[in-house]
Amino acid sequence: MNKNLWALPLLAALATACHSNSTATAGADGKPDLLYAALDTTVAPGDDFFSYANGTWIKNHPIPASESNSGIGIEVQKEVYGRLRQTSIDAAKATATAGSNQQKIGDFWAVGIDSLKADKLGTTPIKPELDRIAAMKTAADVPGVIAHEIPLGVRPLIGPRVSQDDKNSDKMALYLHQSGLGLPNRDYYFNTDTRTKNIRRAYVRHVANTFKLLGQDSTTANANAARVMALETTLAKSSRKLEALRDPYKNYNKMTVAQLNKLTPGLDWKTWFGQMGATNVDTVIVGQPEFYQTVGQLLKTKPVEDWKAYLTWNITREFAPTLSQPFVDERFRFYGTTLRGAKAIRPRWKRVLDMEEDALGDALGQLFVKEYFKPEAKARYDTLVKNVVSSFAQHIQNVDWMSAPTKIVALDKLHKITPKVGYPNKWKDYSNLTIDRSSLTANVMRANQWQYNYQLNKLGKPVDRTEWGMTPQTYNAYYNPSNNEIVLPAAAFAVPTLLDADADDALVY
Structure with a gap:
């Protein structure tokens, strides 16, 4: 499990906490003094140090109407977004070599930003999927359609993923988790407070409105929305609550495929996995067995019309952001x-x-670091990490509450941590992924299929410990205990309005 380390990139926190739209006073070295620019000197620091240190920054950064919050991370993300936008615009204008990262980024951006084209295409990009669902004759056809949708990025009913085995970090395993809900979690289906009840009613209206956009009349759309809500409510009853999902032991249930078949009588998982492209599966880690018992029962008892409504909703919900403006x-x-x-x-x-970012993260990352995280910047932050580790080692040696044997173990673990700074040494290869300017939906579908195959290809192979769980342009960081590694993407070091060379060491540290 990855753990975010928002506190680790202290330089980012300091930089963004102090950035403001006003001109920062220059420091002694002539570089902007971002800390000073954030001060509200009308407040006495002894009365309210937080307002004294951050007051001007807060006044200059109201929450935008398009966001539900604002803060340090938002400002860094604005800077990173601006850089990525320019990178994408430049790629779209370039005469790029066919199949290159620049061509893929440029084409993805060009067709994605073209809202008029999306409006003209309407639902055409998802019509083959809608037709596939409409062609189902009986509930026996449902597993095959689901198997087709999963590689496209849709997760109706089942949530397969390939990840490190939590009990054997050298091995990649196939996990099955509860899935298939359109609301954030099971509580939204059952809580009785006024807000949640209003959300449920609004959700059913939203599903019905989406069906109307697909061309259904009001009566049919409302009936299908009711079908969706009823099916999801049944799934939610067998879904675990958030607090129950936090127990890693109870959500780890390794089974053979034969045991999984026994759990869900009537379902042939070997065949189903094969339809999903997973032909080499012998064991699977089932997070919530009771959920999959319900899945098996629903596939035997629900009429095909319910499944048509549910699967139509799932495919449309997933790709609505890529479709015409009404969607x-x-x-x-x-x-x-x-x-x-x-x-x-x-x-x-x-x-x-x-x-x-989701479709071509590493391709975009290569272009990003080429422009904004030069080799000298990587060298700088490699050194920073080494210095922090060295300082922390001294701290361990000097504390009086640790015994000598404990210090030895702590220092051993510290020095065995693998730091990954800036960007990976090995990038993902998108050469067999087709990206063009036909439609945004088609590009997203193909990218989802590529990512699905990429993950599936890991089954039965050793864990690739060189792989990153974040792209260089991600403003975040994480510690992965399975690999004992700390990962600090290039964007974690971004400072709004400043290139790396303009940020002095005091600010960086």
């Missing part, structure tokens, strides 16, 4: 405003960048 707006009204409280949708270019 984008309808989705935002519920998931953005009703659930999150956002007053305005984020600009299209930011939404496209998010999709680009």
Whole structure:
């Protein structure tokens, strides 16, 4: 399990906490004094040090209408988004070699930012999937359709993923977790407070409105929305609560495929996995066995019309952000405003960048670090990490509450940590992924399929400990206990308005 380390990149926290739109006073070295620019000197530090240190920054950074919060991370993300936007614009304008990262980024951006094209295409990009669902004759056809949708990025009913085995960190394993809900978690289906009840009603309206956008009349759309809600409520009853999902031992249940078949009579998982492309599966780690018992029962008892409604909703919900504006707006009204409280949708270019990041993260990362994280910057932060480790080792040696044997163990673990700074030494190879300017939806589908195959290909192979769980342009960091590694992406060192060379060591540290 990765653990975010927001506190580790202290330089980012300091830099963004002090950044403001006003001109920062230059320090003795002539570089901007970002700390001074954040001060509110009308407040006495002895009375309210927080307001004294951050007051001007807070006044200059109101929460945007398109966001539900603001703060340190938001400001760094703005800077990173701006850099990635320019990188994508430049790629779209370039005469790039076919199949290159630049061509893929440029084409993804160009068709993604073209809202007029998306409006013209309407639901055409998902029509083959809708037709596949509509062609189902009986409930026996459902597993095959689900097996087709999962590699596309949709997770109806089942949530397969390939990850390190939590009890054997050298091995990659196939996990099955509870899935298939359109609301954030099971509590939204059962809590009786006024807000949650209103959300449930709004959700059913949203599902019905989406069906209407697909061309269904009001009566049919409302009936299908009711079918979706009823099926999801049944799934939610067998889903574990958030607090129960936090127990790693109770959510680790290794089974053979034969045992999984016994858990869900009537389901042939070997065949089902094969339809999903996982032909070499002998064992699987089932997070919530009771959920999959319910899945098996539903596949035997629910009529095909219920499944048509449910699967149509799932495919449309997943790709609504890539479709025409009515689908984008309808989705935002519920998931953005009703659930999150956002007053305005984020600009299209930011939404496209998010999709680009998900689809082509390493390709975008290579272009990003080439421009904004030069080799000398990587060398600088490699040195920073080494110095921090050295300082921490001294701290361990000097503390009086640790026994000598404990210090030996602590120092041994410290020196065995693998630091990964800036960007990976080995990048993902997207050469067999086709990205063009036909439609944003098609690009996202193909990228999801590529990522699915990439993960599936790890089954039965040793863990690749050189792989990163984040891209260089991600503003975050993490510690992975399974690999005893700390990962600090390039964006963790970004300072708004400043290139790396303009940030002095005091600010960086």
